[in-house]
Amino acid sequence: MKDYQLAWKNIWRNKRRTLITAASVFFAVFFALVMRSFQLGAYDRLFKNVIESYSGYLQLQHIDYFDDPNLDNSFEINQALIDQIRKDPNVTDIVTRLESFALAAAGSHTQGVLVLGIDPPGENKVMNIRNKLVKYKITPDAIEKIKNEQVSDHTKKLLDLFKGEAYSGETRLMIDFGISDSDSAEILPLIRRYASFNNAFLTGKETNDVVIGDGLSEYLKANVGDTIVLMGQGYHGTTAAGRYKVKGIVKLSAPDIDNIIVYLPIESARELYAAPAMATSAVISLKSNDDDDILQTGNRLKNMVSDPMTIKTWQELNALMVNQMEADNRSGMIMIGVLYMVIAFGVFGTVLMMMAERRREFGMLVSIGMQKTKLAKVVSLEMLFIGLLGVAAGVAGSLPIVFYGHFHPLRFTGEFARMYEDYGFEPVMPTMLPDTFYLWQIVVVLIILVIAIIFSSRKIFRMNVINAMRA
Amino acid sequence: MAVVEINNVFKSYHDTEVEVKAINGVTLSFEKGDFAVIVGPSGSGKTTLLNLVGGLDQPTGGEILIAGHRLSELKPSELIDFRMDHVGFVFQSYNLIPVLTAAENVGFIMNLQKWPKEKRMTRTNELLTSVGLADRHKSRPSQLSGGQQQRIAVARALATHPEFILADEPTANLDSKSAESLLDIMEKLNHEEGMTFIFSTHDVRVMKRAHRVITLEDGKIVSDDVRK
């Protein structure tokens, strides 16, 4: 009989205790994994939202621009540098932006806005703003028309609830309206018919067209086809002013941007601000957005650019968000830490009980000729078996939830969703697929097991056989 | 040559304020084939003496030799191997590993000594037959009576042909019928295999069966009667 066979038999001598101990490890691992998966998934989602709808993973900036985001801290960008950066193996594209503030006016409404001069074809690949074009809008007019058709009271209530809401796709729409496949046949065509939104994105060739956020359009009461006026300060103190036609409206998931954003082709922006060839940033998109790859790519690019230009990472660009996330992350880790402490005491209790119960047997085994190292090995294997049983069950149990949650993310609706949006979160909560955080749970359990093994082995090595058998 | 030689051995305990002289100058030897019993009042030092002879404990004075080896010269881990190779133990209780079958328990020391499977199984069968439990191969200790468990323990102790078997009050927890049958078996093994047995006991039945009775009192030998 091999040591592991004896160990395996031994763990079933007290079935209930083994199962309870393994179950506690299972619970801890399962809970920690699911919780981490949701937490990390939420961060990931948040970052992706902010990064992909705005900052990008790396940016080329004037060295002072981040601390003083002012048109005077812009830089001149030439094609040679752009080409050089594009050649980096991890860079897929680079798009320049000219960004500044202005006052927007439409009719009697005015609003401070963020003016973003972009390269529309390039931004479509990076930020994919075109995908955010409003497709359906639940206008009072549309509600009226849909209500005139034969729809249920429930749908009518929902229409009122989501009045004014804009949708850039049908997924979100279907969730808000609780449309399942069976009744989509009835309601979706009505929405398509009456709430469709006529919309277009910039091509880059326009000279007097802008695309604005849905929030801003609501505020200014400016619709597609309406005219808005932008006024502000240009490069080196010039006056900037221009009239533009609203060509399209986008719905961005982060409301603080949605409420103030104005897109226009970068050449228009340069003209508005009297800043030819200038850029305030150039967003660099990457093949691999793995933390290490981002860092390495950033370092390579830093060597290509010269003063006053510099490369900023998304962490630097979103420092506040990163800090908040880290604080939240720490509290999550502390919670899991406490959980594992409790589990560690449970495992330890089992070890103590087991050692006490089997004292005489251990004494007998060493008396008849079993080496203490061998005995310690058998007992260690027992603990490993119980621990790994729990870990395996925890991992296995978490996988369906984690995978399901990733591909069918939890989506908040109603007030909860609004609350999320107010904080700039998209109201979905996808889980994060297994990653290094899975390994960490296993490592933590292994550490607990190692401590238990050291403890029990020490007891075995210090055991006096005669005292053990007298007990 | 004597299987066991005990030369002027002392063992005292200082656990409490008073020093307890559990063994107080014992000189004694056992020959191959002995069927000896150590008797004496409670606290006279029987268990202590057997533990010393079995290498489970070290004397505070004097010397013990087993088959010519000085126990005091062995390091702790060597002593464990020495016990595995040279001494068979039968304790009063808790002899067996509860998760193993009777056959696995009998084979345990052969397994520690890494006997090949074939040889181990043959020997196990032979032993189970000779202790009258050939049909209980697969029984767990908890499915066996106290007497049957002790017989398995004897079979295990005997398996690897040790120099001698030590048994500290092996019948203490048995009814008289089981005790008699255990003694029958040990006597038979003593006859047939020439195995040396050294017991301690309070049990008159055991004393009657012994070929040699050594009486201890206050850690000293007061008599040593050879009957055969």
Ligand SMILES: Nc1ncnc2c1ncn2[C@@H]1O[C@H](COP(=O)(O)OP(=O)(O)OP(=O)(O)O)[C@@H](O)[C@H]1O
């Ligand atoms: N570990 C120990 N620490 C202290 N004193 C001990 C220890 N072991 C034995 N003694 C003492 O040594 C003496 C002999 O004890 P031992 O157990 O050898 O007697 P025994 O003859 O086996 O008695 P019994 O018939 O009751 O089993 C007793 O006085 C006992 O209290």
Ligand SMILES: [Mg+2]
């Ligand atoms: Mg005793």
